[in-house]
Amino acid sequence: MHLGLHIGLLLAVTVFMSTVYSANQHDADIDDNEFAEFEDFDDEEVDQIIKKDTKSESDTQEKVKVTKDSEFIEDEEEEESTVETEDDDEFEQFDEEEFEKPEADKPLPMSKSKEEFKIKPADVPQYLQTRWDSFYMEILMLAGLGVYFLNFLQGKNKNHRLAQTWLSAHKDILDANFSIVGDDGTSKEVQGGTLMKESENVYALWCSGRSCVEGMLVELKFLKRQDLISTIAGMFKPASDQIQIQVDLDQKVMDKFVFAIAQKRSATKLHKDMVDLSQFTEKKNVDRKVDIPSCFQVMSEIGEATNAILDKKVCQVLQKYESCVEYMHFSDQFAGIKSQEEGTPSKLPLGKPVLSFCFNVPGKGKSKPSDMEEMKPLLQLVIYCVDKISRMQLSKEARNKAEKNRQKAEEEYERMTHAQRQEAAQARREEKRRAEKERLLNEEDPDKARKLEERESKKEMRKKQPKMKMMKVKAM
Amino acid sequence: MSSGTNISNDPRRPNKVVRYKPPQPGGPSDDPTPDYMNLLGMIFSMCGLMMKLKWCAWAAVYCSFISFANSRTSEDTKQMLSSFM
Numbered sequence: 213m214h215l216g217l218h219i220g221l222l223l224a225v226t227v228f229m230s231t232v233y234s235a236n237q238h239d240a241d242i243d244d245n246e247f248a249e250f251e252d253f254d255d256e257e258v259d260q261i262i263k264k265d266t267k268s269e270s271d272t273q274e275k276v277k278v279t280k281d282s283e284f285i286e287d288e289e290e291e292e293s294t295v296e297t298e299d300d301d302e303f304e305q306f307d308e309e310e311f312e313k314p315e316a317d318k319p320l321p322m323s324k325s326k327e328e329f330k331i332k333p334a335d336v337p338q339y340l341q342t343r344w345d346s347f348y349m350e351i352l353m354l355a356g357l358g359v360y361f362l363n364f365l366q367g368k369n370k371n372h373r374l375a376q377t378w379l380s381a382h383k384d385i386l387d388a389n390f391s392i393v394g395d396d397g398t399s400k401e402v403q404g405g406t407l408m409k410e411s412e413n414v415y416a417l418w419c420s421g422r423s424c425v426e427g428m429l430v431e432l433k434f435l436k437r438q439d440l441i442s443t444i445a446g447m448f449k450p451a452s453d454q455i456q457i458q459v460d461l462d463q464k465v466m467d468k469f470v471f472a473i474a475q476k477r478s479a480t481k482l483h484k485d486m487v488d489l490s491q492f493t494e495k496k497n498v499d500r501k502v503d504i505p506s507c508f509q510v511m512s513e514i515g516e517a518t519n520a521i522l523d524k525k526v527c528q529v530l531q532k533y534e535s536c537v538e539y540m541h542f543s544d545q546f547a548g549i550k551s552q553e554e555g556t557p558s559k560l561p562l563g564k565p566v567l568s569f570c571f572n573v574p575g576k577g578k579s580k581p582s583d584m585e586e587m588k589p590l591l592q593l594v595i596y597c598v599d600k601i602s603r604m605q606l607s608k609e610a611r612n613k614a615e616k617n618r619q620k621a622e623e624e625y626e627r628m629t630h631a632q633r634q635e636a637a638q639a640r641r642e643e644k645r646r647a648e649k650e651r652l653l654n655e656e657d658p659d660k661a662r663k664l665e666e667r668e669s670k671k672e673m674r675k676k677q678p679k680m681k682m683m684k685v686k687a688m
Numbered sequence: 689m690s691s692g693t694n695i696s697n698d699p700r701r702p703n704k705v706v707r708y709k710p711p712q713p714g715g716p717s718d719d720p721t722p723d724y725m726n727l728l729g730m731i732f733s734m735c736g737l738m739m740k741l742k743w744c745a746w747a748a749v750y751c752s753f754i755s756f757a758n759s760r761t762s763e764d765t766k767q768m769l770s771s772f773m
Contacts, residue, residue: 360754364757396708411760
């Protein structure tokens with residue numbers, strides 16, 4: 213029985229072996245077939261393949277040999293599997309290589325050369341063409357800047373010429389009235405003859421040394437000819453060069469009144485902006501008695517002063533130079549333009565006696581230097597007004613009225629600021645309390661802390677107590 | 689006109705000369721254009737640098753030019769030059 217079993221087992225093994233061997237042979241055949249296929253291809257394009265990596269080929273050939281030699285199932289299986297997979301890979305590789313190589317190799321060098329040929333000739337003309345085209349933006353910008361700069365120079369020179377012409381035309385009158393014409397305030401000793409240039413379109417001249425007058429500041433405010441944008445804007449909204457004269461009078465030379473006469477177009481703005489005008493005067497239309505063109509509006513505190521100022525000579529000038537006179541503003545409480553801040557200022561604005569004039573240069577912007585000669589009579593008007601007002605004396609009634617007005621204004625101001633002052637005081641008290649509380653918190657020493665707390669509690673009691681008392685009195 | 693009303697004496701008083709006091713560097717009561725243009729120029733130049741926009745850089749140059757043209761002579765020229773940069 214045992215022998216029989218053994219024989220049976222042996223037979224089974226041998227049969228199995230044979231079948232495996234046959235299978236191997238089959239695979240080998242398959243392999244051969246596979247390789248035969250490869251070999252067919254290889255024969256045709258051996259050169260190219262030899263050029264490329266042939267390692268895979270040699271590897272597979274070696275492994276095929278190994279499989280043929282080996283007799284162990286496991287190894288063979290592994291090798292078969294590896295061989296198969298590698299064959300597959302090789303298949304893919306070779307497929308790709310075979311199919312791509314011939315196609316790739318031949319066209320590649322050709323296309324590359326073609327491209328190179330294409331690029332080289334194309335490069336040069338492109339570069340030349342784009343040189344100017346691509347920079348047209350920059351060229352435009354630079355041209356714009358050049359135009360702006362040219363305009364700047366031209367405008368600057370014109371303004372300078374206008375200023376010099378004005379000065380030379382008016383120098384005689386100024387020298388006759390002031391001992392120093394053209395002080396810039398910087399030199400140690402007082403020297404005259406300096407026309408200060410505050411900007412490219414604003415020139416200033418300070419004259420001093422005259423009776424009744426502290427000093428006179430003449431500002432030549434020309435149009436911004438140096439700025440191209442302003443020039444273009446000026447084409448749509450014509451404006452004219454202006455000459456502003458501000459005469460600071462000696463204290464107590466001028467009687468107390470506030471007066472202004474202005475063109476209608478600037479009267480509203482003036483009335484709104486000027487501190488003293490808005491406070492003391494109301495806008496009125498020109499009296500028909502007085503012979504003044506209707507384009508003017510009068511703002512006056514005291515009627516008597518108006519009549520005194522607008523005498524024959526002044527009216528004559530106003531009529532003749534209607535377009536040239538923008539406004540005339542005489543005030544003993546001159547404090548400048550209202551500040552933009554909301555709420556009342558902390559300090560009472562100090563007023564000083566000032567005569568302010570504003571004249572337009574004829575020509576509406578297109579001023580010629582010869583126009584400056586025409587402005588001479590207006591400067592003479594200024595001098596005339598200065599003298600007149602220094603000699604002017606109002607009646608008692610007028611003076612009393614003026615005094616009352618000023619007192620009123622002061623009281624109003626005090627009232628308005630009272631609220632402000634209260635707030636400020638409260639704020640200060642709160643700050644003190646906060647500081648004390650902080651001290652309490654920071655105090656590490658318990659004794660000091662206790663003392664501070666006691667002090668604070670006492671203060672609070674005191675504050676509460678008087679209120680209580682007052683309540684009781686009222687009830688009584 | 690003036691000779692008629694003037695006193696025969698010379699109105700000039702050399703002993704009464706008051707020196708010129710330049711107005712304080714006042715607030716925006718004057719024309720604020722140069723300050724605005726300065727600020728705009730700075731902003732444009734920053735934008736141009738950060739975002740690499742050419743037109744921003746050109747606008748900045750223009751702004752600085754305008755600011756320079758409108759500026760007062762009392763202002764520092766160094767500031768102008770630096771803003772132009």
